[in-house]
Amino acid sequence: MTTIKDVAKEAKVSVATVSRALNNSGYVSEKSRLRIMKAVKKLNYKPNEVARSLYQKTSKIIGLLIPDIANPFFPLIARGVEDYAMEKGYMVLLANVEGDQEKENRYIDFFAQYNISGILSVSNEVKRFDGNIPIVLLDRGGKSDYYSITVDHFKGGQMAAEKVIDHGAKNVLVMVGPRSEYVALDRSKGASSVLEKSGVNYKLIETETFQTNAAEYTAQKIIEEISNFDTVIASNDVYALEIMKECLKQGISIPNDLQVIGYDNIPFSQYSNPALTTIEQPAYQMGYKGAQLLFDLIKGKTDVEKNTLLVPTVIDRNTLKERSD
Amino acid sequence: MTTIKDVAKEAKVSVATVSRALNNSGYVSEKSRLRIMKAVKKLNYKPNEVARSLYQKTSKIIGLLIPDIANPFFPLIARGVEDYAMEKGYMVLLANVEGDQEKENRYIDFFAQYNISGILSVSNEVKRFDGNIPIVLLDRGGKSDYYSITVDHFKGGQMAAEKVIDHGAKNVLVMVGPRSEYVALDRSKGASSVLEKSGVNYKLIETETFQTNAAEYTAQKIIEEISNFDTVIASNDVYALEIMKECLKQGISIPNDLQVIGYDNIPFSQYSNPALTTIEQPAYQMGYKGAQLLFDLIKGKTDVEKNTLLVPTVIDRNTLKERSD
DNA sequence: CATAAATGTGTAATCGGTTACATACCGAGC
DNA sequence: GCTCGGTATGTAACCGATTACACATTTATG
Numbered sequence A, B: 001m002t003t004i005k006d007v008a009k010e011a012k013v014s015v016a017t018v019s020r021a022l023n024n025s026g027y028v029s030e031k032s033r034l035r036i037m038k039a040v041k042k043l044n045y046k047p048n049e050v051a052r053s054l055y056q057k058t059s060k061i062i063g064l065l066i067p068d069i070a071n072p073f074f075p076l077i078a079r080g081v082e083d084y085a086m087e088k089g090y091m092v093l094l095a096n097v098e099g100d101q102e103k104e105n106r107y108i109d110f111f112a113q114y115n116i117s118g119i120l121s122v123s124n125e126v127k128r129f130d131g132n133i134p135i136v137l138l139d140r141g142g143k144s145d146y147y148s149i150t151v152d153h154f155k156g157g158q159m160a161a162e163k164v165i166d167h168g169a170k171n172v173l174v175m176v177g178p179r180s181e182y183v184a185l186d187r188s189k190g191a192s193s194v195l196e197k198s199g200v201n202y203k204l205i206e207t208e209t210f211q212t213n214a215a216e217y218t219a220q221k222i223i224e225e226i227s228n229f230d231t232v233i234a235s236n237d238v239y240a241l242e243i244m245k246e247c248l249k250q251g252i253s254i255p256n257d258l259q260v261i262g263y264d265n266i267p268f269s270q271y272s273n274p275a276l277t278t279i280e281q282p283a284y285q286m287g288y289k290g291a292q293l294l295f296d297l298i299k300g301k302t303d304v305e306k307n308t309l310l311v312p313t314v315i316d317r318n319t320l321k322e323r324s325d
Numbered sequence C: 001c002a003t004a005a006a007t008g009t010g011t012a013a014t015c016g017g018t019t020a021c022a023t024a025c026c027g028a029g030c
Numbered sequence D: 001g002c003t004c005g006g007t008a009t010g011t012a013a014c015c016g017a018t019t020a021c022a023c024a025t026t027t028a029t030g
Helices: A004-011 A015-023 A030-043 A049-056 A073-087 A101-113 A153-166 A182-198 A212-228 A237-250 A283-298 B004-011 B015-023 B030-043 B049-056 B073-087 B101-113 B153-166 B182-198 B212-228 B237-250 B283-298
Strands: A061-066 A091-096 A118-121 A135-138 A147-151 A171-176 A201-206 A231-233 A259-261 A278-280 A307-310 A313-315 B061-066 B091-096 B118-121 B135-138 B147-151 B171-176 B201-206 B231-233 B259-264 B278-280 B307-310 B313-315
Touching (some): A004 A015, A049 B049, A049 B101, A101 B049, A118 A283, A135 A283, A147 A283, A153 A171, A153 A231, A153 A313, A171 A182, A212 A237, B061 B073, B073 B283, B118 B283, B153 B182, B153 B313, B171 B212, B212 B237, B283 B307
Parallel strands (some): A091 B091, A171 A201, A231 A259, B231 B259
16 A cells, blocks of 8 residues: 555655645645656555544545445435436445444444444434534434424325325225334324324334344234225334235235335336325435535534424335226 | 543553453552442443544444445445444445446545444455455456455356246347446346356347446336347346336236346345245345454454355245246 | 563554644735 | 755654563462
């Protein structure tokens, strides 16, 4: 590895001058600058970020905490984050915490130990973080005192309910995610508010987790109850697909015997047969905007919108019956 | 942030002693050790990994290069890697390169700048890496002089071909991935070897990329040709699902009008209707074993198996016709 | 009991950058 | 000609850890 000293020697200047030239800080004569650039090229010099980071106490890394890399919804967010970060010359450290508090803690300690400059988290809160680096929450945490980019899940829940009512739902099972997730709560509140007002029969059923690896078990439990309902509002697309799989096994026809609506619009929701009707979250956009906000905070900007609320959209496919009108 | 100096002062010893105590190197009296541990706890001291890394020229990070985070096959690998790395107290820096050489280069520079201790790459080779840290290739590169954990794709291709022949295929379209990917080549070679020998009619069709975002376009092009065939061996599950989606649109019934077999066994292949018959790659295992091998190399072990070959398995689902016998 | 070996500890160099500070030179303004 | 501000550059301190080396003390050995 060539170091700044090698460059300095090659360009016949001091390391200070090299550093100034590379960082455009302080005065450097044009002559020196040229010699330095030439030396950098000749020696293929890349500054050692570790050394830089040690002195500066920051880095060109941001951390991204996601709950479940196996759910394709999160990679969508990750891409948005990554694209913006890349534009700014930053790297993103992707941490897959899988709902495991211990794992999350380890990643956060790690972030701190590496002088990470900001954190984006798709998580309700970032516990146990003592440093003072900026944090932006994605998809959740809208009412907390964190900065956040969220989707209006209450509205999303309403949209789902309106949509199924519109398609003739009479007995609706609405899956609520785990109680600990505000996201899930908001969604089901939105749904029930509409359902309640319109007078259709409905029941809330709570599931324990959002993790994809529990989806199969959960879907089976739900199917046991399904004979009393004509429609299910699933807590996300993975669950919706899992329910459809179970229905297929049991000869329950979709949408005739049972209507299904999902949430997220993950790429795979278009591949089911029938293709899944769902509520789209602007995941990529959320990631991208979240990264933007985080960089504003890193730069010390203060006139930023603290909580941005994005709107979901209905994606009309084929798991609801044709409307009769 | 508390530093080693704070701990030293609190424990009334020098920083050297603290360092020795924490790293179990050199001599430290039991009395000092206890006082140091107490101080560490009291001050909640976490060593600054950046400083440590600067001196040691290594770190507790390994890099994982994956080609496409949107394809659920890769998160499976990532989990295997992560689980093993976590056991060993390492972090994994997940880099999503999206088939973009520029992006890959940036990540690799970045890895080098952060003294990463090893690289796992799901990529044909790791170009332009001048350092000398260990590299393990996953899923590809079996014949190169890199260390690798691969799946026997030739055999996988054979299995797919045997399977479809077994189910009565007469005219087979086999999708080949991009020419640049040995994986794709091996698979199609395996398939054609069997097809050739058994005398069934077949055609190879080359696609430009494995990236999921090009899948829709590619599938449409393939469908144009499909009327001449009764079976398609897709280059991976995402493509298989995409083809099934197009078939659904066009009223082509699966498996009666067209049989489909995929490759990978991504979690979502079970959600299609009919559920996708496919060849499973032991992705998680590949990640886990790859991490194991990488750690052996990091530790300087030399008596390791250089190229491990895992075997794929047929996952029997419903996109092939019932066998007539 | 003398000496060698083992144990324990502190000072300072080191890793590769950034930057405060000192210094020197130059041209402008009085 | 002298002073002042702008330009240019180098020396050395610093970031927070590890470790070579020196030195002191204790323990083992013959």
